[in-house]
Amino acid sequence: MTAPRPWTLVAELTYRCPLRCPYCSNPLDWAKRRDALSTAEWCRVLEEAEALGVVGLNLTGGEPLLRDDLEAIARTARRLELYTTLITSGLPLTRERLAALASAGIDAVQLSVQDVTEAGCDRIAGTRSFEQKLAVAGWVKELGLPLTLNMVLHRSNIGHVAEAVALAERLGAERLELANTQYLGWALPNRAALLPSPEQVGAARDIASAARDRLRGRIDVLFVLPDYMSDRPRPCMDGWGERFIVVTADGLALPCHAAHSLPNITWEKVTDRPLVEIWRDSEGFNAYRGEGWMREPCRSCDRRTKDHGGCRCQAFALTGDAAATDPACGLSPDHALILAAREAAARHEEAFLYRSGRVPALP
Amino acid sequence: MRPRREMSPDARPLLAPRARLREDRQTGRTLLLYPEAGLALNLTAAATLRLCDGERTLSQIAALLAERFGRETGEVAAEITPFLDQLVSRGLVREAAP
Numbered sequence: 001m002t003a004p005r006p007w008t009l010v011a012e013l014t015y016r017c018p019l020r021c022p023y024c025s026n027p028l029d030w031a032k033r034r035d036a037l038s039t040a041e042w043c044r045v046l047e048e049a050e051a052l053g054v055v056g057l058n059l060t061g062g063e064p065l066l067r068d069d070l071e072a073i074a075r076t077a078r079r080l081e082l083y084t085t086l087i088t089s090g091l092p093l094t095r096e097r098l099a100a101l102a103s104a105g106i107d108a109v110q111l112s113v114q115d116v117t118e119a120g121c122d123r124i125a126g127t128r129s130f131e132q133k134l135a136v137a138g139w140v141k142e143l144g145l146p147l148t149l150n151m152v153l154h155r156s157n158i159g160h161v162a163e164a165v166a167l168a169e170r171l172g173a174e175r176l177e178l179a180n181t182q183y184l185g186w187a188l189p190n191r192a193a194l195l196p197s198p199e200q201v202g203a204a205r206d207i208a209s210a211a212r213d214r215l216r217g218r219i220d221v222l223f224v225l226p227d228y229m230s231d232r233p234r235p236c237m238d239g240w241g242e243r244f245i246v247v248t249a250d251g252l253a254l255p256c257h258a259a260h261s262l263p264n265i266t267w268e269k270v271t272d273r274p275l276v277e278i279w280r281d282s283e284g285f286n287a288y289r290g291e292g293w294m295r296e297p298c299r300s301c302d303r304r305t306k307d308h309g310g311c312r313c314q315a316f317a318l319t320g321d322a323a324a325t326d327p328a329c330g331l332s333p334d335h336a337l338i339l340a341a342r343e344a345a346a347r348h349e350e351a352f353l354y355r356s357g358r359v360p361a362l363p
Numbered sequence: 364m365r366p367r368r369e370m371s372p373d374a375r376p377l378l379a380p381r382a383r384l385r386e387d388r389q390t391g392r393t394l395l396l397y398p399e400a401g402l403a404l405n406l407t408a409a410a411t412l413r414l415c416d417g418e419r420t421l422s423q424i425a426a427l428l429a430e431r432f433g434r435e436t437g438e439v440a441a442e443i444t445p446f447l448d449q450l451v452s453r454g455l456v457r458e459a460a461p
Contacts, residue, residue: 005389007401008399053389055385055387055394055396055401056396056399056400056401058399081385083383083396083397083398083401085398085399107383107398108381108398110398110399144380146380146381146397146398148398148399174379174381174398174454175398175399216452217451217452217453217454218454219454220453220454
């Protein structure tokens with residue numbers, strides 16, 4: 001098979017993070033996974049990705065600011081002309097370090113807020129953080145960097161979308177991502193506590209849509225519908241091994257950040273084999289590339305070129321079969337699992353579980 | 364949705380700070396990169412954006428392109444105006460203050 005061209009490298013530089021968000025997309029056993037790559041190895045990964053055609057780089061984690069070689073990595077990114085976005089919680093950071101990162105090679109900043117008030121934000125993050133985030137947003141603007149504000153939506157904050165829009169306007173953000181939680185990683189054990197009701201999602205979507213029209217040209221307002229509510233799966237990563245390469249803190253090259261959760265695939269490390277070969281030839285990247293792996297109802301479905309059968313990791317997490325149609329799809333024979341999760345969430349009143357070093361039980 | 368405004372011939376378009384042009388080393392084409400996305404541009408689009416410096420007016424840009432590609436200025440203007448309008452609505456091009 002001829003491999004497609006990757007456009008974006010997602011570099012998960014570390015799984016460590018000062019925040020404890022209950023929907024963290026990192027592996028449940030993140031605490032056992034050490035930061036495996038040296039500065040020189042990350043720089044080599046950037047070079048190999050660029051040779052494959054990558055032009056965009058997302059520096060993320062965990063919290064990428066916890067790596068003190070972030071400046072060196074950013075300098076390599078700039079030398080390679082990669083459009084580099086720092087995806088961060090905003091802590092720990094000083095204005096001086098942000099200025100140094102901007103001159104090293106950071107082109108844009110995506111800053112997370114967990115909610116729109118200090119109490120709400122700090123409660124979900126599991127640590128004091130809101131004031132620092134506001135300060136960071138100010139520095140980003142003062143330094144002339146583009147600012148994206150990102151709020152992951154769930155039951156506790158989805159009622160605050162109007163306030164999130166106002167916050168983005170006040171902070172001068174150019175882009176606002178209102179991304180509903182994806183129920184993988186830590187969000188899956190917390191699903192019943194996080195999943196909003198269809199009514200909540202509908203109201204939030206309408207507010208976001210009005211804001212998108214009002215702010216067109218000034219702020220890109222992006223509302224990512226939760227696949228648990230939409231009856232259609234999301235086009236996960238724009239297709240498996242199509243556009244994105246994720247390299248994890250422990251050195252694995254993956255087609256998406258959750259792919260390590262799939263059994264029966266031996267994922268390869270960027271320290272063991274050139275990234276070019278892993279992308280083109282490895283078992284993992286070819287496992288669900290294209291359409292050859294699809295079964296019914298995907299195989300003959302008109303939508304297969306758009307949604308690629310949905311998310312492989314979600315199919316495995318919910319059905320135990322990574323090649324199944326994503327149960328988020330209304331055409332999936334397993335769609336009842338989604339409906340049952342929605343009902344369970346409607347009855348659930350317990351608090352969520354913060355991310356910690358202990359592996360939680362799955363539903 | 365608000366009605367889309369058409370850029371005036373006297374406007375002085377300018378690439379937004381968050382957008383960047385670079386050459387694609389794989390294809391030789393020009394890429395317009397911006398946070399978390401990008402566009403591969405055709406020849407006219409790339410030449411247009413390279414002339415958007417906040418000094419030249421839209422009609423000057425159209426005239427320069429017409430000369431370069433041996434086409435009618437009016438025809439070029441009719442082609443690049445909706446392209447720039449679209450980029451304005453996506454926050455990738457601005458108009459410099461008069």
